[in-house]
Amino acid sequence: MPNPVVGLVGCGHIGRFHSRNLRGVIRTERVPAEYSAVCDRVVERAGEFASIVGARVVTADADALLATPGLTAVYVCTETAEHPAIVRAAAARGLAVFCEKPLAKTLDDVRGMVEAVERAGVVNQVGLVLRYSPVFTVIKDLMSAPDLGPLLTAHLRDDQFFPIRGHYGSQWRGSFERAGGGTLIEHSIHDIDLFRWLFGDIIAVRCHTRVTSGHEGVEDVALATFQHAGGHQSSLSSVWHALDERPSTRRLEVFFEGGWFATESDFIGAITCQYRTGAAVTLDADEVLARYRAIAALDDVEFDLARRGMLEDYAFLRAVAEGKPSFPDFRTALVAHEVVDACYRSASDGAEVRLGAPVP
DSSP: OOOOEEEEEOOSHHHHHHHHHHHHHHHHTSSOOEEEEEEOSSHHHHHHHHHHHTOSEEESOHHHHHTOTTOOEEEEOSOGGGHHHHHHHHHHTTOEEEEOSSOOSSHHHHHHHHHHHHHHTOOEEEOOGGGGOHHHHHHHHHTTOTTSOSEEEEEEEEEEEOTTSTTTOOGGGGOHHHHSSSHHHHTTHHHHHHHHHHHOOEEEEEEEEEOOSSOTTOOSEEEEEEEETTSOEEEEEEEEESOTTSOOEEEEEEEETTEEEEESOSSSOOEEEEESSSOOEEEOHHHHHHHHHHHHTOOHHHHHHHHTTOHHHHHHHHHHHHTOOOSSOHHHHHHHHHHHHHHHHHHHHTSOEEOOSOOO
């Protein structure tokens, strides 16, 4: 397979994150790749990105970027409403696609994007970054202990300040037409994917949403209860607030008959555990990292990338270079979008919504 030649569309907050990661991965020389093209509707901002990475193509036209000679992969980091058209155009050109979450505003658009990348046979990955979180990977491993008994329940509180301000600067997230919703689809689609990964397939939801910030159709509160295929329930509280000095925070608690796990980190941090006998104990961040390294079987270079939050981008570039499937892929994201859609229908109808058979 040829070395990946990568372009990036969208130079906002999340584009900056992936641009940094691409540079970091390429510097390791583990994946001989070229970061060659940058696009943003504000061409001066694209030029700033290009000057840092040495990209040879700078444009305000996504189609022009996709037509870059030799391009093999593209990052789609634009506002949500723009994702479907760019992804379809990229797939039609045979380009590998990394698309940020959420994939699209509507479930029908997501299904069309899955069909496009699968029909084209291109490598595809979505930015559900919690799949690469050391702390949640370790919790998943701790939950596999055979003597815990049945899983009883779990709760996650996810809060951040409304991302139209501050370092996010995503003013478009205040528009339903551009975002498709608020804290549930734009932020907690991460959490819904996490719940399915940790606790199993979701077969029914009951959800309430509330708009308090004045952005019509953009909820800043979502409270959801999930029925899982294993018979247990979990719950999610997702909040966008105006506490601009408060960092984005997740607090997860998981109760088994004979065990309890809790964390207030969503990447690298401590985990508190308690079992049938004895006091609660805490695994500090260093121990969590050490356990993650062993679980994921990371070598020195991969471990350094993981600590710096670059492992998902390494996984994508490596999949492109090797012509192998990447993860989490668009089909994985589709399942999360089906749950999000069910949550919005439940909130609208004031009733529980059951989901169909899980997508394999």
